[in-house]
Amino acid sequence: MPRHFLRDDHLTPAEQREVLELALAIKADPFGWQPLAGPRAVAILLDKPTLRTQVSFAAGVAELGGFPMSVDGNLARIGVRESIADTARVLGRQVAAIVWRTYDQARIVEMADVAGVPVVNALTDQFHPCQVLADLQTLAEHCGGLTATGPALAGRSLAFVGDGASNMAHSYLVGGATAGLDVRIGAPRAFWPDEAVVARAEEIAAATGARVLVTDSATEAVDGVTAVATDTWVSMGREAEAAEREAPFVPYRLDADLLGEAAPGAVVLHCLPAYRGKEISAEVLDGPAAVVWDEAENRKHAQKALLTWLLERA
Ligand code: NVA
Secondary structure: OOOOEOOHHHOOHHHHHHHHHHHHHHHHOOOOOOOOOOOOEEEEEEOOOOOHHHHHHHHHHHHOOOEEEEEEHHHHOEOOOEOHHHHHHHHHOOOOEEEEEOOOHHHHHHHHHHHOOOEEEOOOOOOOHHHHHHHHHHHHHHOOOOEOOEOOOOOOEEEEEOOOOOHHHHHHHHHHHHOOOEEEEEOOHHHOOOHHHHHHHHHHHHHHOOEEEEEOOHHHHHOOOOEEEEOOOOOOOOHHHOHHHOHHHHHHOEOHHHHOOOOOOOEEEEOOOOOEOOOEOHHHHOOOOEOHHHHHHHHHHHHHHHHHHHHHOO
């Protein structure tokens, strides 16, 4: 059975570290790994809007020696025109791996159950694990890298402020706990994370030494942290709720005052696209603490490492 990466805990702490170390090595030697030489194809299925995901997977697959085949979900209409299982059976005969951005997590689980090749979550409603891999790489770089003597991440702290029920908050909880981080979510109570996700993060934290905190106080979340992250208040698929998703989040806006509660030298993460003046002030996003362009670049390196690691085990 191939390995898949459908949620952040599909890599153990040791495996996550291997992938992050490989990401740093690949960044230093971009054409040194050619697991898709042939070229073998990777299907990149996109049911939701995208920029970074499509470009970083396409460029990354090409750099790994492969052929990136982007498939517009509006044309494929997976699960409508053809069942997910039948789609998986067809794709599994054609490509070396499947990357899918879609809606409910259950869709990608069904794809992985049948495909017979590695399946990678490129964002679902519940998780965005590739983004958090890139974020962990970015954080490691800013904390001195991942070295043979020990991970740079364990014991560091990361606060996410905003929509605590979002895919990004969930992936920070589970991926951050896997990395041994002190992970804090600052969100309005009506937008707290899924309880099962928090419980899973706490379970992982008990083994890794990580800590997990969910609070409705933005300042408590950010107090003294190494990194502060935020994301849009209106995730893809929730556009109809845009008006009601404004007022509850205003106290969680990442502005200079809130960033001032973090540790000196703290970095700011944002998966992008960012809405200046909404979840983050222009001053912070365009200021010296923001490492968002490194983060966007690291999507490619982290995903190349992930694909290489998965293909070695397929
Ligand atoms: N939470 C956002 C992430 C975008 C990359 C969304 O799902 O739209």
